[in-house]
Structure formats: C-alpha cells, structure tokens
Amino acid sequence: MALLxxxxxxxxxxxxxxxxxxxxxxxxxxxxxxxxxxxxxxxxRLALLERQAGFQFVQAALEDREAMDRVFxxxxxxxxxxxxxxxxxxxxxxxxxxxxxxxxAGFLNILEGCRRQEVEHLIFASSSSVYxxxxxxxxxxxxxxxxxxxxxxxxxxAGELMAHTxxxxxxxxxxxxxxxxxxGPWGRPDMAYYSFTRxxxxxxxxxxxxxxxxxxxxxxxxxxxEGMVRLLDQLPEPDPxxxxxxxxxxxxxxxxxxxxxxxxxxxELLHFIEVLERALGREAEKELLPxxxxxxxxxxxxxxxxxxxxxxxxxxxxxEGIGRFVEWYREYHGxxx
Numbered sequence: 001m002a003l004l005x006x007x008x009x010x011x012x013x014x015x016x017x018x019x020x021x022x023x024x025x026x027x028x029x030x031x032x033x034x035x036x037x038x039x040x041x042x043x044x045r046l047a048l049l050e051r052q053a054g055f056q057f058v059q060a061a062l063e064d065r066e067a068m069d070r071v072f073x074x075x076x077x078x079x080x081x082x083x084x085x086x087x088x089x090x091x092x093x094x095x096x097x098x099x100x101x102x103x104x105a106g107f108l109n110i111l112e113g114c115r116r117q118e119v120e121h122l123i124f125a126s127s128s129s130v131y132x133x134x135x136x137x138x139x140x141x142x143x144x145x146x147x148x149x150x151x152x153x154x155x156x157x158a159g160e161l162m163a164h165t166x167x168x169x170x171x172x173x174x175x176x177x178x179x180x181x182x183x184g185p186w187g188r189p190d191m192a193y194y195s196f197t198r199x200x201x202x203x204x205x206x207x208x209x210x211x212x213x214x215x216x217x218x219x220x221x222x223x224x225x226e227g228m229v230r231l232l233d234q235l236p237e238p239d240p241x242x243x244x245x246x247x248x249x250x251x252x253x254x255x256x257x258x259x260x261x262x263x264x265x266x267x268e269l270l271h272f273i274e275v276l277e278r279a280l281g282r283e284a285e286k287e288l289l290p291x292x293x294x295x296x297x298x299x300x301x302x303x304x305x306x307x308x309x310x311x312x313x314x315x316x317x318x319x320e321g322i323g324r325f326v327e328w329y330r331e332y333h334g335x336x337x
Contacts, residue, residue, distance in 0.1 A: 002026040004077040006110065007064065007084030009033060009042040010127070012149065012179070014049065015225050018083065021052040028075055031084065032061040036091070037189045044332075045186055046219025062106025072113035077230060082110050082124040085156075088190055089129060089294045092152040103155035104162075104218040111166045121235050123228065127215070128161055128180040129153035130261065134213045141178065141250030141258040152296035160258065163212075166253040173235045177228065178261030179220045180301045184221030184321055185328030192269075193218075193322070196276055200284045204281045204331045210291040212270035215298040216301050217262040220321035223314030227261040230310035275318050279326040 003020055007013035008029025014173045017027050029049060049055050060067035085104040086092075107124070108109055114122045133147040148154040160176050167174040183193050197207045236257040242248060245291050250258045277283050291297065307313050 001076045001078040001337050002028050002056075004028050004030065004071070004075070004080040006080075006082045007125075008049065008057065009046045010083060010087075010223060011186060012182060012221065012322050013083040014186055015051050015184075015221050016044040016083065016228055017055065018052070019229060021054050024054070026054045026056075028056045028058060028071070028077070029056045029298075030060055034061075035175060036087065041186075041189065052276040061102075062102045062109055065109055068109040068113055072117050077117060078118050078120050079198060080110065080114050080122045081228070081232075082107065082122065085125065087106070087152070087188070089150045089152050090292060091190075092150055093294060096151050097153045099151050103152075104158050106113065107159045107162060111162060111172075115170045115172055116168055119172070121175065121232070122161065122163070123175045123231060124163060126176045126178045126258070127153065127156045128178050128260070129296065129310045130157045130160070130178060131299065132296070136300065137262065138264070138300040140302040141260055141305060142248055144207060144249060149296065150292070164252060164254065164256050167236075167256040169254065171255060173237075173255040175231055175234070175236055175256075176258045177231070178258065178260045178301075179224060180219045180260065180299055182219050182221055182224050183252070184325050187221070187325065193272070193276060193325065194329075196273065196284065197280065198206065198324065198333075200277070200280055200282050203285075205285040205287045206273070207289055208224065208270070209271065209289050209295060210271070210297065211288045212273065213297075214285070214295065215249075215266040215267065215290070215300070217264065217266050217267050217299045217301045218318055218321070219261065219263045219299055219301075219314055220316035220324075223263070223316050224261055226316070227259070227306060227310070231259065231306075231314050234310060257304045259309070260301040260303050260305055261306060261314070262299070263316070264301055265305050266298060266300045267318055272322075275322050276326070279319075279322050
C-alpha cells in the first residue's frame with residue numbers, strides 16, 4: 001500500500017516526499033503544477049523526486065472530482081498526507097475563488113476518497129494564519145480560532161472543521177498540522193525571505209511591511225518534516241475526557257487531533273533581515289511600509305502537545321536555516337540571483 005502526498009511538487013511536499021522515499025516508502029505524489037509561482041521550480045523539484053525509486057507522479061487538480069476519484073480508485077493508500085492548497089495571504093485578496101476551489105472543494109474530494117477507501121490516517125496541512133485576531137501568546141491549539149483576518153485563513157479553518165466532521169461521522173483518524181512560517185532550500189518564491197534574497201542580490205529595494213516590526217515564528221523545513229514523520233504512525237484516538245460543555249478545539253471525542261509545528265521562538269522581521277544580510281554579505285535597501293490587509297502582527301507557536309506526543313521540538317536557528325537557504329539559492333539561481 002502506497003502513501004499519497006498531495007502538493008508533491010510544492011515546497012513542503014517535495015521535502016516530505018524525498019524523506020519518505022529515502023525511508024523506503026512507495027509514494028504517489030499529486031500536484032496540479034499551477035502557475036501561482038514559477039512552474040519551473042516545481043518541475044525541478046519534481047524531476048529530483050522522479051529520479052528516486054518508488055515515486056509515481058499524478059498531475060491533477062484537487063477540485064477535479066473525477067480525477068481525484070480515479071486516483072483513489074487506482075491505488076490503495078495506507079496513509080494520506082494532504083499538503084496541496086492555494087497558498088498566500090495577500091493573493092487571496094486578488095483571487096478569492098481559487099482558495100475556495102482548492103482549499104474547500106478540493107479538500108472535500110480528499111476527505112471523500114479517504115472515507116471510501118478507509119485510509120488508516122489522514123494528515124493535513126493547516127496554517128498559523130487560523131489564529132487571526134487572537135492576541136494570547138503563544139498560540140495554542142486549545143484556543144478558539146473563530147476570528148480569521150484573511151480568506152486564506154478562513155479556508156484553512158474550514159478545512160479543520162470539515163476534517164473533524166468526517167472524523168466524527170465516519171471514524172476517520174485525522175491529524176491537522178498548523179505550520180508556522182516555513183522556510184529553507186527549495187522554498188516558495190512568494191515568501192518574503194525568498195523575494196528579499198532575490199532583490200538584495202540584484203541591488204533592488206525590498207518592501208518591508210509594518211515597518212519591519214512584525215514577528216514570525218520562522219520554522220526550518222527539516223524541522224517541519226521531522227514533526228510530520230513522527231506523527232505519521234501516531235494515529236489519533238478519541239479523547240475519553242473531552243467535554244462538550246467545555247469543548248477543547250485541539251482534541252475531540254472523535255479520532256481527531258491538532259498540532260502546531262513551529263520554532264517556538266518568534267523573530268522580529270528586521271532582525272531576520274539582518275541575518276539574511278550577513279549570510280548574503282550585502283545590505284538591503286529597505287522600503288518601510290504599513291501593515292498589509294490580512295497580515296498578522298505576530299505568530300508564536302505553543303508546541304507542548306507536539307513535544308509531549310512525539311518527543312520533538314524544532315531546534316534549527318534562523319542563522320543555521322538562512323545560511324543553508326542562501327547556499328542553496330546561490331547554487332540554484334547563480335551568485336547574483
């Protein structure tokens with residue numbers, strides 16, 4: 001029985017597939033190769049995966065119900081890891097329908113496939129964006145998250161609710177992972193650290209929102225993957241102590257769990273840029289701008305549940321992580337980007 005990984009040509013999907021293939025898994029990787037960012041980067045990631053034994057690629061859109069039905073009909077999956085989504089907070093202001101198509105309708109097709117096939121464990125990607133207007137720090141999966149501030153976040157919250165519904169109705173074991181600002185080699189060009197690197201190397205100014213005073217819980221990609229791997233065989237079970245009069249959002253009377261995966265160390269954006277400047281050996285010309293609509297001022301992950309469940313806490317510092325990213329960037333793009 002194979003492992004289904006959606007978003008296999010994406011940033012996190014590529015790294016997770018590579019790790020699973022190295023550990024001897026048969027992986028069916030699905031991606032639609034859309035042009036939200038450079039398709040060439042996705043194809044280059046995919047080419048590296050296709051060199052490894054045990055990898056099969058399927059190009060399909062999540063919202064294409066017939067295509068998704070075929071994927072589940074032609075394979076038997078012991079685990080499904082759903083990482084595909086329409087990403088990006090700011091782009092959701094420009095193209096909201098893409099988010100509902102992929103993140104809501106598309107996720108429904110994944111849930112239906114897993115239900116019909118009785119998949120042993122569905123792991124899906126949520127986001128730190130679901131914390132929205134929450135002010136209590138660090139963000140905990142046990143906090144209510146009913147106040148998103150972007151449509152992207154709202155679709156990710158919708159996905160959590162849909163997943164819980166399927167877990168409750170059909171006994172589908174489901175684990176949701178709220179990722180916190182993932183970065184590293186083979187990353188997404190729409191992310192700030194990537195676009196900053198490109199602009200600095202080209203001598204172009206970088207746009208720094210909220211005047212650089214926002215904070216992010218930057219999490220290195222290898223730490224994200226390690227957390228996912230450890231949870232893959234950690235099947236959630238109903239919590240016998242769950243109380244519907246005082247409902248805990250992170251647990252359930254169904255086989256459903258939520259975890260944050262973050263570095264647990266928020267870093268101010270201006271300091272992050274300083275680390276990037278040192279790694280590049282160049283100073284950035286900064287265009288300081290106000291906070292963008294839909295952006296959160298700070299993210300900060302409470303990862304106690306993750307540590308207690310699988311004994312893991314991310315430990316990669318931004319100095320280490322940015323150094324590795326810059327090394328990859330110069331190799332992939334050339335010294336001047």
